[in-house]
Amino acid sequence: MRTAVPLPHAYRLLNHGPTTLVTTAHGGRRNVMAAAWVMPLDFTPPKFAAVIAADTFTRELLDASGTCVLAAPTTAQIDLTWRCGNCSGRDGDKFEQLGIGTEPATLVDAPLIQGCAAWLECRVLPEPDLQDRHDLFVLEALAAWADADLWQQGEWTFPVGGRRTIHHSKGGVFFATGERLAAAR
Numbered sequence: 304m305r306t307a308v309p310l311p312h313a314y315r316l317l318n319h320g321p322t323t324l325v326t327t328a329h330g331g332r333r334n335v336m337a338a339a340w341v342m343p344l345d346f347t348p349p350k351f352a353a354v355i356a357a358d359t360f361t362r363e364l365l366d367a368s369g370t371c372v373l374a375a376p377t378t379a380q381i382d383l384t385w386r387c388g389n390c391s392g393r394d395g396d397k398f399e400q401l402g403i404g405t406e407p408a409t410l411v412d413a414p415l416i417q418g419c420a421a422w423l424e425c426r427v428l429p430e431p432d433l434q435d436r437h438d439l440f441v442l443e444a445l446a447a448w449a450d451a452d453l454w455q456q457g458e459w460t461f462p463v464g465g466r467r468t469i470h471h472s473k474g475g476v477f478f479a480t481g482e483r484l485a486a487a488r
């Protein structure tokens with residue numbers, strides 16, 4: 304079950320640096336790609352930075368629609384994440400090819416991928432120079448969601464031995480999000 308995350312807490316969904324899946328949709332076409340280079344930029348309104356390479360189909364749909372969903376896949380979706388990052392939606396619908404289940408988002412056309420730990424429905428805050436020179440997009444989250452089994456009282460609560468978010472290291476090698484450690488205050 305999905306739970307709404309208040310927008311001032313949206314940064315917490317990606318603050319620990321997980322690899323994401325970026326979904327896009329425009330004009331009856333939809334797509335998903337893996338993106339590790341995604342990070343929070345601000346609290347309110349919640350902003351995120353994402354590198355979306357110029358040659359991707361995702362970039363084409365992002366430029367056309369001005370919206371996307373950033374999702375955080377889990378340890379159960381490592382192979383899916385790797386595959387989404389190694390083929391292009393220009394060659395066919397990845398959702399069909401890879402059997403990816405989706406639900407509609409609330410404010411954007413891009414779909415929510417079932418089984419992820421978090422979802423951020425975003426719009427592009429245009430920064431043409433950053434986009435052209437560095438493939439860098441500034442996104443504002445308009446709605447934020449988390450898997451209610453993994454998120455309670457404003458923070459991640461990954462169960463021991465259960466699903467958790469993932470971090471790409473290199474060439475298909477991932478780390479799972481680790482132990483919760485709290486600093487003395």
Ligand SMILES: Cc1cc2nc3c(=O)[nH]c(=O)nc-3n(C[C@H](O)[C@H](O)[C@H](O)COP(=O)(O)O)c2cc1C
Pocket residue numbers: 322334335336337338339340341354355356358359360361362384385386387388389390391392393471
């Ligand atoms: C784990 C992983 C992380 C990736 N991170 C990024 C990223 O941050 N930015 C990017 O532009 N491409 C990234 N890629 C590559 C894209 O996912 C890849 O080019 C993809 O095939 C683009 O698909 P599309 O053409 O359907 O949009 C990553 C790939 C993998 C496997």
